[in-house]
Structure formats: C-alpha cells, structure tokens
Amino acid sequence: MTEEDFSRCKIAIVDSDNLFCQQLQACLRDADFQVEYERNALSGLKKIKSWKPHIVISDYVVHGMDYFDFAQQVEALPFKTHMIVVSSHYLDGPLISQLANISRVALTVQKPIKPQDLLNKIIDLIPQVDFSEQTEPPEPIDTESDYSLNDKDLQQEIARLQFEAKELPRFVASLKALTSLARQQPHKSQYLREALEQSKKTFEEVRRQRLPHLEEPIEQVTNLLAEIIDKGSLPSLKAWDQVQGELNTLSEPKNRIGTSTLPDFDSEETEELHSMADIQNLLPLPTNMIQTFRPKPRLPTFPHDQAFLVVGNDPGEELLNLGSRYGVSITIREQLEQARDACQSATFDLVLLLLPPNLSGERARETVVSMHESLRGLEMYNETPLVVLSDLESMHTRVVTAHLNNSHWLSWSELRRNENAFLKLKSIADRAGIRPSVLIVDSDISDSEELLRELSRRCSKVDTVRQPDTVIKVIQDCRPDVILVSEQIGDLSGLDLCRAINSCLSFDSITLILEVTSTDSGTLKGAFRAGIDGIIYKSDSKDLSAELVLKIWRRCYTLRKSGEVFEKPSLEVSADIRASIEQDLKRAIDEQRPLTLGVIDINDTELTGEDVARKWQLSLKETTTSAVHHIGQTRLLISVIGLRKSTVSKILQEMLEAIHQNTLGQPTNAFVFRCRSYPDDALNLSDLLGSF
Secondary structure, eight states: OOHHHHHHOEEEEEOSOHHHHHHHHHHHHHTTOEEEEESSHHHHHHHHHHHOOSEEEEESSOTTSOHHHHHHHHHTSSSOOEEEEEEOTTSOHHHHHTHHHHHOOSEEEESSOOHHHHHHHHHHHGGGOOOSOOOSOOOOOOTTSOOOOOHHHHHHHHHHHHHHTTSHHHHHHHHHHHHHHHHHSGGGHHHHHHHHHHHHHHHHHHHHTOOGGGHHHHHHHHHHHHHHHTSOOOOOHHHHHHHHHHHHTSSOGGGOOOSOSSOOTTSHHHHHHTSHHHHHHTTTSOTTTTTSOOOOOSSOSOOOOOEEEEESSOOOHHHHHHHHHTTOEEEEESSHHHHHHHHHHSOOSEEEEEOOTTOOHHHHHHHHHHHHHHHHTSGGGSSOOEEEEEOOOOHHHHHHHHHSTTEEEEEHHHHHHOHHHHHHHHHHHHHHTOOOEEEEEOSOGGGGHHHHHHHHHHSSEEEEEOOGGGHHHHHHHHOOSEEEEESEETTEEHHHHHHHHHHSGGGTTSEEEEEESOOOHHHHHHHHHTTOOEEEETTSOHHHHHHHHHHHHHHHHHHHHTTOOOOOOOOOOOHHHHHHHHHHHHHHHHTTOOOOOOEEOTTSOEEOTHHHHHHOOOOOOSOOSSOOOOOBSSOEEEEEEEEOHHHHHHHHHHHHHHHHHOSSSOOOOOEEEEEEEOGGGOOOHHHHHTTO
16 A cells, blocks of 8 residues: 555545534645545545545435445446445444445444544445456445335335336336345335336336337236236246346337346436325325335434534533533634624524623623623524533522523533533534524515514524426435425425425435415315424514414424334314214203313324323313314314413413323324414513423
C-alpha cells in the first residue's frame, strides 16, 4: 500500500448528516483521497454509476430509498465497490451486525465516530481494493442465504411486482426473486399468492398480445403460476431459470433480462414509478398488508445528532465525554456575546448556561435573564430550551429560571456524577429543540400564507406543492417529516391523496396531517381510514395551527423512536350507539349524576362492565348542551360545543389519565381536540394540549 493508492482511491459518501459529512470529507481529502458527497439515495446512485468509486460510505438511513434497495442497486452495477455502512447512534447493535450477511457490507461502524477513526478503518480496507478497471458484473447476491425478512420487505417486493408485471421479462425476474423470499419463510408465502392474484389481469393482457416469439415462455409462466395459485405450492428456482433462459435467447433486445431484477435507475420506467397513477395502482393490494395500518418502520427516519451550546468557563472533560458517548456535539463559548454570535451562525438544539460557584444571587439572576433575553431575541431560538447548570443554593435563581419561558434548572454536580441527568438534557432537547421539515399540499397557497410564515419560523424547512400529480416526486426529493394536506386540492380529495401517500411503503414514517373545514363524522371516519395522524382546522388561528402541527409530529416521532407500532382503527361508530351515548349523557345531566361512558372499540363493539371501568371513567356533573361524539380505543377525537372551561378541562384530564393507564389498547398515536367554549369563558387549547 502506497500513497499513490490513496490518491487513486475514489470514495463516495451518501449521508444526509451535513456536519458529519463535511468533517469526514475534509479528513479524507487531507489524506489525498478523491471524495464526492451526495445527500440522498437517488442523487447518490447517479453519482456512483457515473463516477465508479472504489468505496461507498452510506448511512443506514438513506433518504429517498430503503437501504436494502440501495445496497442491491449498488451491488448490481458492473463494477466492484466496497460498502461501508455508518449507523446512527441509536441503531440497535444486533441490526447493524446483520448487514454484512444481508448485503455483503465490507465494514460497519456506528456513530458517534470521529472522522480520523473512520479514516484509519478505511486505510485498513485499502489493500482489498482492486484499482484495475472492472468490466464484469459483481457476483450475484446469494438469495438462498439464511436471513430473516420482515413483512415490510415482502410488501415492497409485492409492490415492485405490481408495476414490473407490465413487461414479461421483468415480471419473470420479479417472480423468481419473490419465490426465493417466500421459500425462505414458508408461512409468508401467502403474500406471494395474493400478489399473483392481483397481477393476473396484467399477465392476461400480455397473453392477449399473441406474440409468437413469446408463446413458449408465456406457456411456461402460465404453468408456474398455476402451481402457485391453484395448487398452493412454490415452484423451484430452476423452473424460473429455465423461463429466463428461454427469454434471453430471443432475438429482440428489448426482451432480454439484465443482471438486476430491479428497474434500471435511469430508465423512464423508474420515473413513472413516482407518478400519481403508479401510486394509485398500488392501492388494490390486499388490505391486510397495507391499508389496515402503516407498518412499523425499521428505524426512526429523522436521524438527528443533537448539538448543544455551552456558555461558561471550562465545563470540564465530563460534559465533552458524555456528548461524545451519546452523539451530541458540544460547542463552548465563554461570553454571552460570543454565544449570541454562535447562535446566529449555527443551529443548536439546547443551550446550557454554566453559573460559577462564586456568583452572588443577584448577579446570577441577572446573568440568567440576560441569556434568556438574548436567546429569545433570535428568530430561530424562540423555542430552544435554556438549561441553567449551577450548584448555587439560591432559591431565587431557581424561581427566576422556572418562570422564564422554556427554561430549566439542573444541578451541575449531579450532571457530573449521573449520566441519567445528561439523558434528561437530551430528552428536553427532543421535546422542544427538534424542528421537523414540512410539506404543505394546497392548490391555493394564498390561503396558507400566514400558516406558512408561522411554520417557517418554527420548522427547519417548509416546502409547498400545488399540483397533486407532482406530490410523490416532491416527497421523494425533499423527504419531509410532516405533510400537511388540504381537504381539497383542485379536483382531488385530500383523503384520496393521503391514501395514495400511505400506500407507498417508503413513506410509512411520514406524519400526515389533514386540514379540514368541518368536523362531521364522515370526514373524521374517512381520516382514520386514510391513516392520517392528526387534524387541524382552517378556522383556528395560524399560531395555534402551527403549534398543533408540531405537537402531533412530536408525539408520532416519540412513538417511532421508541419502536412502538401504530394501529389505524376504522372507528366505525353506528348511529344507534352514538344516539345511545347522547341519550345517556342527556339523562345524566338532567338527573345531576355522574356518567360512565362506554367505549367504541375498533371492531365496532361497545365495551361494558369491567372493561369500561378499566378503560374510561368520565364524570360529567356540570350543565352542557352537547355530547361527546366519538371516542376511539387508540385515538381520541372530541367535538364539543357549549361546554364550560372547567368541564372541558376535567373531561380531557380524565381521558388523558385513562389513556395512559389503559392496559388493553395500543399506544395512543395522537390526540386531536376540538372544543368551543362560551365567549365569556374562553378555553386555552395550548394549555390543555401541553399534556402530550
């Protein structure tokens, strides 16, 4: 290994973490490596195909494409590369260790990792790199290897089969790949049969074309399909190989099968996949696979290495070591003026103010207030938490800190000796410091200009799209964390668009919020069926709407990060049950007695007796003019008109407590409260919503 090897070695980085990539890029270039950097999978694949790097460094969370699809695309290229996967710091160890078996990864490393340490690992890899020009395709992926596949992988193969069935060669290649997956896990072979049932019409179209040169392969495919659909047995892979051999001997180049079963990345077909029509074509897939609930993502899809700003003298090695261990970058500034300048040039998730032990109580109070005013004076730091680190026993300082907006007090000595205190800081930053990216889908953006300004102030990025037929491509390009969809976009219903977005499995971790004008039961039930995470109302103030968007997203993000599954209940509420609840409520009000409401289960059954007692205990004693319209097992929607503030507060508080104590249902995904109170007794929704 010589220095010339370094200068000849091409390294491509595909990662959305700008800070990490810039540091790594500078480190590699200092060592004379050739380095190129792309932020998402689509542009990264184009760069890899044209530049032909020897080493590809990729984050496990590849924006724009499932990681396994990305790895297969790279491995199918007609030149050899060495894959290095850098996982986010919260990725489970067992999962990252399986990557080498699944996609022949040369090296796996885990964040946080210093660029110099990764450089040393790359240098150790250099002797394995072949710098000669390679023309032969890489060795095919071992489809018989023993690794587990989850339902999402099979669903993606089924979706791919759905659009690749338009061409017989691709259809056969996909069937072979899907058969291989089903043979590894026989109990999941039902997905293959269900997918083939959905594709029979497409295949019949191919047969009706009566192409003489395809007659024999078509007959072979027909027989193999009969084995799967009619007999319930899986054909051997050799049978599919025989069909492929027949097709590869045909004279017409357009019917030949390439080395990859995936569509060519630069082909027009790939672009068509992202169109609205192709997404709609995925909707007829079996409902038990896609439509009933959005599957649990393999990983949180909002990788966020936190950044803390420390203001004060010499925080010590303990804080820096904790930051390195938990994936938090620490920036230190000694003076308040320097800290303000740092905030204007960079984005921090949390600001730590260190108070010296010899500071007087009055001086400490002035320092805290001055830092708070400086922070809130910056547009992007209105909601960034300020944490005061001090061992001062002055209760006055604690009281002042507690009364300042989004400010906290923490013992400096406690942080030094207890790592849980540092995790508390990360939790504070998670709740308030993370800013999601938002995509607004509305045919008339002028109606949303005020909301757009509010979201731009609170979020990392806000994009807009007016045409529904371009939504999917825009999502692929900007990869938002939240999509805010208007109830009507031109001639297309917002609910239909949300169903189409949810049917695309690569978008399953995006938070979907619908903006509606009414609270009728049809709209609410349709929102549940479409897999929507929350609802906001056009009539609300834009400040409240922006706050609701963030609260719904934070709730969904917290659940995804904890790995919990979302259920999308249909909330089928019959008119009889609803009328019964309203009658019970009216009778209880007339008789001035507490009322225990029943629960509408996701299977449209009313729970009674002990089940009700365990789930909900709602006591209504004050006079009201309307009723609770809908109560769901895993979601909660309330449309209450004319309730007094104290009554609504009591209802919501008891419901929240019941939800958290509920041992029967799934974790609550989001709460959407809609309450109108008397004008002389206004209800502060922000206070009520602060509970979640």
